[in-house]
Amino acid sequence: MVNAQTRSTVLRVAQEVGYVANASARTLRTRSSKVLGVVLPTLTNPVFAECLQGIASQAALRGYAISPCTTEYDHAGEDAATTRLLASGVDALVLVVSNPGDSAALARVRQAGKPYVLAYHHTHEHACVGVDNTGAVRELVLRLAAAGHSRIGMVTGQLQASDRAQQRCRGYALGMQAAGLSPLPVWEVPFAATAVQMLQHHLAEQAPPTAIVCSNDLLAIRTIRAASLAGFSVPADISVVGFDGIAMAGDLTPSLASISQPNHDIGSACVRLLCDALAGKKTLAAQESLCLPHGWRSGESCRL
Amino acid sequence: MVNAQTRSTVLRVAQEVGYVANASARTLRTRSSKVLGVVLPTLTNPVFAECLQGIASQAALRGYAISPCTTEYDHAGEDAATTRLLASGVDALVLVVSNPGDSAALARVRQAGKPYVLAYHHTHEHACVGVDNTGAVRELVLRLAAAGHSRIGMVTGQLQASDRAQQRCRGYALGMQAAGLSPLPVWEVPFAATAVQMLQHHLAEQAPPTAIVCSNDLLAIRTIRAASLAGFSVPADISVVGFDGIAMAGDLTPSLASISQPNHDIGSACVRLLCDALAGKKTLAAQESLCLPHGWRSGESCRL
């Protein structure tokens, strides 16, 4: 309700003097920052970087800025990141935590009363967007078994640092059971570079697996390296499969076979849920959770 | 200047009611947000993710939060990111742009009068923290020549999207000249997945190079794939060297040889410069620029 004449004049002058609205003042007054907080374990794992791209582009579409924070897989880091974001006045949060069950950070967010959604998780206690980790691995193990593999192994990162890893290991156990095979002990390795040595050591066992399922792509890359160092050829001696479907997988040699997650879509779906909730001034219910379909990215690392 | 008694009471009550200072109000009043803006091309290239880690940890140490933004190597993206960060009230900026020479974003920052520093760049017009791109490649080419390579090629991403790439190509030219070799035409490929096909096509030429220098590690990974698809063995037929020294390089098979940059340190050095400038209420001069030493990460991909 302003004269077109006046409007254009104001706009022109604003342009001329390079006026930009002060976000802090606006936030203070409106009690809404138009910023979404994002809590991720790390950005050096491309999975999360890809997801963040999805978050960023969708947020931009809906007129929101984002504020990403990493926890480095650390419990205290999760807490620090959430506290900081909450204090900075974000309107809502996307989180990837170690374990939603015992997360102090999550409790804090919940208490703050802001809408939030967990990415990559899968629990009935919170609104989540992810894939069926357990089902995906179970299905893969069955396919490997059908292809003739009987000694199928599993490699995972530190289980306590990720409920996703736990679910994937569960899928391994279920798959082996369904295939009538006896599961091998899961190889749990640290995130550090020592993982390769450790895997190499495991592979030196008599009768190593002929197929190895890894709980993420970065681990799969290290498993391939360990196999190579141990004198095995991939996939001739050992098939290796990852989980995540990071973009780089297809550029590796051998190309990496992987259960792929729609990382970009997981991110954008999270933002969509949050923005819809914010638009309706509602908080997000666990019922709103989305289980997105996983895919299969075939690759030379796996004989199937 | 407050009674210790009063102080503790206030602190206790604040704790009890879960008081957290409102960042927007504080920023509005003090005209200082204690936030550093970070403008990066992308986070799906691990180089920048690693650098961001360095930025984040150093910033935390100095009591600053960070606000990262990606441009996706887009000129308009640079502009949008900078505008947004400036409006959001950051105290200073770390930037990685396509080309400092013609960057509208940089002009904007400069005009805003906030301290800023360019990461990975190397120019006398601005405060920079980076490595000697040209010298590093030149030196490598000489070493390759000394090892008996005479057909040495160069692969780069889109030159206009990165002055670093331009400087590295220049290093290639200088190195070939110094070695008394005639430089081959530089292979410039897009960031897209079609890069592999393109490289494969190039490699099908009669007498392909026996050594290829790539302007970054992601390209080197694709070059190795292209070589493999074209029927060449790395490094038996072709040696491949990257640039960046991303952490993952050592986990690949073959492990990737690379000119390594101290990505973490580049990030933390940027923050150190900015915080010192902020503490002294000064702006940053180009004289403050830092040229950090590059390294050589040997790897199986290169016969040297």
Place this chain on the structure above:
DNA sequence: TTGTATGCGTTATCAA
């Protein structure tokens, strides 16, 4: 359609 006053939560200034 335009102008004016008030308050968001904090810090800084000044008086007590």
Place this chain on the structure above:
DNA sequence: TTGATAACGCATACAA
């Protein structure tokens, strides 16, 4: 050492 008051820049409600 403490308490009261103004101002940061914006949005809103209301008056003109």
